[in-house]
Amino acid sequence: MPDHDHDTYQRLIGLLDSARADYELIDHAPEGTTEAVSALRGHPVSEAAKCIVLRVKVDRRTTRHVLAVVPGDRRVDLDAVRTLYAARYAGFSDAGTAERLARAVPGTVLPFSFDPELELVADPEVVGRPRLYFNAARLDRSLRLSGADYERVARPRVVPVSTPAPA
Structure with missing residues (x-):
C-alpha cells in the first residue's frame, strides 16, 4: 500500500477513535468498485458511500475542489453541485488531482477530507443511513459507521447532490 494510503488510513482511525465513534473494520479481498465491494462486505449497494472528487469552476479565475x-x-448530480456553488462548470477531477487531495488512490477515497482545499459535501441520504460502508483508504479493508456518527465526525456540508443511477 502506498505511503499516503497508510497515513490516510491511520489518520482516519485516529480521528474516529478520538471522536469515540462506533465503527467496525471489515477485511476483504482487494476491490475498489462500489458494487463489487458491497457484495464482498455483504450489504446493499445503497448503504455504501460513493466518494467522488470534483472540479468546480466558479468563474474564470476560481476553481474549487469538492x-x-x-x-x-x-x-453525483453535477448540475446540483454546479448550482450549489453558483459555478460555470462542475465535473470530475483528473485522477492525479483527486489522488493528491483525497490522499488515497481511486477506489479507496474516504468520505472525509484531510485537505483544506477539498470541500466535503454529503447527500442527506448518506448521513441518514443507520449503516454506512466505505473502503478505509485501502482496497482490502472497509469500515462500517452510522450515518449519524459520520456526520458528527466528518462535519460535511449536507445538501442534495445525488440523482438516481441509470437502470
Missing part, C-alpha cells in the same frame, strides 16, 4: 459523497446506488 468531495461529493452519495449513496452507492446513486450518481
Whole structure:
C-alpha cells in the first residue's frame, strides 16, 4: 500500500477513535468498485458511500475542489453541485488531482477530507443511513459507521447532490 494510503488510513482511525465513534473494520479481498465491494462486505449497494472528487469552476479565475459523497446506488448530480456553488462548470477531477487531495488512490477515497482545499459535501441520504460502508483508504479493508456518527465526525456540508443511477 502506498505511503499516503497508510497515513490516510491511520489518520482516519485516529480521528474516529478520538471522536469515540462506533465503527467496525471489515477485511476483504482487494476491490475498489462500489458494487463489487458491497457484495464482498455483504450489504446493499445503497448503504455504501460513493466518494467522488470534483472540479468546480466558479468563474474564470476560481476553481474549487469538492468531495461529493452519495449513496452507492446513486450518481453525483453535477448540475446540483454546479448550482450549489453558483459555478460555470462542475465535473470530475483528473485522477492525479483527486489522488493528491483525497490522499488515497481511486477506489479507496474516504468520505472525509484531510485537505483544506477539498470541500466535503454529503447527500442527506448518506448521513441518514443507520449503516454506512466505505473502503478505509485501502482496497482490502472497509469500515462500517452510522450515518449519524459520520456526520458528527466528518462535519460535511449536507445538501442534495445525488440523482438516481441509470437502470
